[in-house]
Structure formats: C-alpha cells, structure tokens
Amino acid sequence: QSALTQPASVSGSPGQSITISCTGTSSDIGGYNYVSWYQQHPGKVPKLLIYDVTNRPSGVSNRFSGSKSGNTASLTVSGLQAEDEADYYCSSYASSSTLVFGGGTKLTVL
C-alpha cells in the first residue's frame, strides 16, 4: 500500500497548459483502468475531476483531461485559470478492492 508518486508542485501562467504525473506500479495504476483525480481548494472538500482514467463527471470543465501509459497516469489542465490553483490528488484501485492516493500536487497559477 505505498502511495502513488506525484510532483510536489507545478505552476503555469493563465492560458497555458500543465500536466501532473502520477506514478504507481503494476499492482495499481498499471494493472487497472481505475485511475481518478481530485481537486481540493484550501479548506474545502475534495472534488472528483476524472474517473476511470479519462472520464469527466457531469459539470467538470473539459479543460481537465486524463490519460495513462503503463504505470503512470497524467492529468492535463489546459487554458489555465486562476480558479484552478488548488491541490490535486490522483488515486488508483489496487488489489482486494482497496484504493491508494498520491501525495498531492500543488498547482500555482502565476
């Protein structure tokens, strides 16, 4: 049950695109197409952004997109806006119907 690996921070200017990586193993990310991403603003509850690697829940902006290659998943935020400044967490299904989270990435909009 080791945490997934995310960069501690990323940054970008308004209008630019950024990508956050999330690296696991063949026992989690690499073994299943069940990667999800969550956005958390300070003092707020996490919000689901992406599920099943690439799917967006209703109401989530199409500026957020997900992908996966091997043991690494990625979240891309395009057309950066000030409101995107938040913490982002990846998660993956792992064995025995457990979940594992990444350590989180702080996105700063310059």
Next chain:
Amino acid sequence: EVQLMESGGGLVQPGGSLRLSCAASGFTFRSNWMHWVRQAPGKGLVWVSRINRDGSNTAYADSVKGRFTISRDNAKNTLYLQMNSLRAEDAAVYFCTRDPGNYLDYWGQGTLVTVSS
C-alpha cells in the same frame, strides 16, 4: 441531493477509542460501496477503509488494520468507523465517501479527530 454527514470526531487520549458515524441521504445507500479517507492537518489524502454493499466484505489500510473496524447499517443509512488504540498519527479529518465504481464521487464535510494527552 446526495448528502454525507460525518459526526463523532473529537479529542481523545492516546490509546483511546472513538466511533465515527456518517449519515447518508439523497441516494440508495445500500447500493453503494463506501469508504473512509483521512487527511492530517496540512497533509495529503490517505485511504483508510472500505466496505461493500451489504457489509460482508471490508478492507483496511495497513496503518489501521487490527485497530479500526468499518461497518454499516443499511436500515439506518449510516456508515461507521470504530477506532481503537488511537495514536497521535491517527489525528486527521476523516471523510466519508461514496464509491459508485472504484472512485469516490461524493464526500462529506469531514469530522476532526484529535489525539492528544
């Protein structure tokens, strides 16, 4: 509207016990797997435990195995987390979350657990 409302948090001494509750409404509770996720102050999200629809199958993070017990009462639409032998490192906000299929789509507001003498 889906609502998850946690309660039961508070201050407890090391070695003590607490039982968290999560009252669910706005959806068919018995049809969903449920999880507990925690977040220590200033830290990241950590998965704690999950339970299947009828409560017959549970799983735990290694860090809480043998000390925490997840359960549910589908008649009362309520999820529980019994926490025993609490340690300082268990201090966190505990979130109740709904799992429609290997992801967490609704989160409660969380309940704060403080472990201190």
